[in-house]
């Protein structure tokens with residue numbers, strides 16, 4: 001007998017074979033649903049949709065707070081990794097040379113719990129000496145897993161488009177950054193990236209973000225994970241084999257993705273994709289996208305948990321093992 005389960009993931013190449021049905025987890029008849037990250041995370045964490053979902057690591061660790069009983073557990077699969085220093089922008093006239101100059105300034109972020117922004121804030125603090133408590137933060141969205149944030153952080157809501165009793169809709173971060181109402185902003189969605197590439201009012205925080213990211217990798221060996229995969233506990237309680245079956249399916253999908261990327265074939269309009277992949281492989285190593293709890297991934301998770309703790313998202317620094325379903329800790 002097979003189980004009928006729903007799965008929501010993004011549309012990244014790492015998970016495409018699960019969306020197309022080219023890869024099917026053993027014993028499971030999957031209904032795959034592709035959904036854009038913030039909406040997918042909200043639907044899973046707030047509304048309990050989907051049996052299995054690719055989710056934001058920060059909201060997942062926040063859901064583990066003592067006394068809370070969120071009904072899902074992750075497996076060590078990380079379909080989306082990015083350095084994110086290229087997703088950090090400044091107003092061109094704000095007089096910001098380096099992240100430390102953001103002390104006393106206004107900085108936009110998505111939700112406090114957006115994993116990409118947790119990484120960027122943590123790296124800015126650890127590697128660029130930015131005191132996060134000295135920044136005036138503006139967030140666009142409430143966190144998907146509500147937590148009480150420490151008062152030492154000055155976090156305000158981005159002003160709404162309309163005043164009065166109108167339903168709150170945050171003002172556009174691009175307008176606020178370009179006009180100088182925000183001195184800097186973080187945006188993992190890519191919409192500020194496109195705007196910054198086309199306009200002079202704002203710039204990348206780092207003059208050469210790719211060089212900055214490569215240096216970060218050379219110093220730390222980390223390729224930050226954005227997402228993990230969570231499964232509803234009621235399924236794992238009845239059928240614990242689902243965890244390894246889903247892990248294996250994500251691993252097979254990743255392998256197929258890598259095989260496509262290395263081939264100079266006709267599946268992409270990126271003319272130099274195979275050469276770009278070769279360059280990435282030489283820079284980041286064979287395990288750039290590894291799944292499972294190997295030493296590199298353990299370091300990334302420990303660092304992330306430390307950042308999440310420093311930033312008030314979790315009340316203690318969880319051990320890496322605690323984060324994942326028991327049978328998937330040693331795969």
Ligand SMILES: O=C(O)c1ccc(O)c(O)c1
Pocket residue numbers: 037038056080110111114115116187188189226
């Ligand atoms: O909050 C966002 O916009 C956003 C965008 C892309 C992501 O991968 C993500 O996790 C969040």
